[in-house]
Amino acid sequence: MTKVAQNLTADPAPGRRLPAHEVIYRQLRGLVLFGDLAPGQAVTIQGLTDQTGAGMTPVREAIRRLTAEGALEFQGNRRVCVPFLTADHVSELILARQWLDPHLALRATERASPEDLDHLEELDAALDTAITRGDLRGYLESNYRFHKRLYDLAAAPILADMADGLWLRFGPSLRVVCGRMGTQNLPDKHKELMAAMRARDAEGAARAIREDVIQGMEQVRQSLDDPEV
Template sequence: MTDTSSSTTLQDNTYATLRQWVSVGKFLPGERLKIRNVAQALGVGVMPVRAALLRLAAEGALTHSANKGVSVPSLSKAEFDDVLQNRLLLEGEAAERGALRMGADGRKLLADLVTAMERALAANDAKAYLDANEEFHVRLYRAAGSPMLMTLIETVWLKVGPLSNQLFDDNPDSGVLNDAHTDMMKALENGDAAGVRRAVERDLFVAGQFLRSRCTQ
């Protein structure tokens, strides 16, 4: 007899992992996702992977066609502009709310992540920087105490995630990427929630201008 609950849990876990992979840019724009290769990377069977990929395609995070299978969409500049505008609205709001609610322990964790990003930039370690950057923003936004707002942010991240790994590809401004985080910490320590919001918006805008250049016409 098949354990339905175990099967459902495996499908949900597979979906959650793949959704996170898309949002952090593990897959590149235009990349075709071969189900067997993805299943091997996850250490699961092809069925939960197929179900997860189709679910992500239904959400617009991936594209699916009978001829090409499942692939990562490439954003046009107009599509990217729309995504960026929504990120500025949603993440700016979450940052300001999070700043108002975050305590000393939370600020200390964010300060440690800023240090980790600075070290990653010095070592030219793009993965370490992006990992610390994601954790920084997630912790700040979750401090806002709004699960709905966080869900909306994560949905938007699915759209832009595949571009994020290109942030260090011949980017002349990569050395200053952490400046906005330093400004966020100063604003946090001063109790300036509006200043945190402005710093987050500047962070998104600066990175966004480079990533926009990587979009299709």
């Protein structure tokens, strides 16, 4: 019997020293996911070797991985940059998340233990803290962690991978949008979601997360339409 480790980012052996290419990958992934790199910004191999002190081979591998995931974009002429998102792209992302997220939330509700729910609520509390503090970066991280945890609870590794991958695509643009309007007016439906999960109301949980997704993503779409960076 083989233990299937679907998720690449899962530590195979927690105590083991991580290879450099894995470390670079995670760093760079975080930079994209939380919008530290702006859309359009170039990502160069040499820049990363200088910045991280690593050799170019690990850096190359990290960039290839992110590019394959859609987090970075290959520009044809050997250049790589953070992709711009058009309104059409956001529409696709909305469609995809509108299907994936509720489905995963539904499964998560059926499977989550009370401890799992407690943990989710902790993550949501951290999110609220970040909002009241006006900590944008903290908000983005907490929000991602909350949803990521929900994906993992669904026990559907392939679908979870798909949903997770979408975050990399709108991360940079989300940061731009949120940066424009501060952290105060960032409503979510997490409380409704948690209530439904506690009540084992899987359908209700799916509905709550669907509204959460639409609410958040529509803001991104509208924001991209108007000023057009």
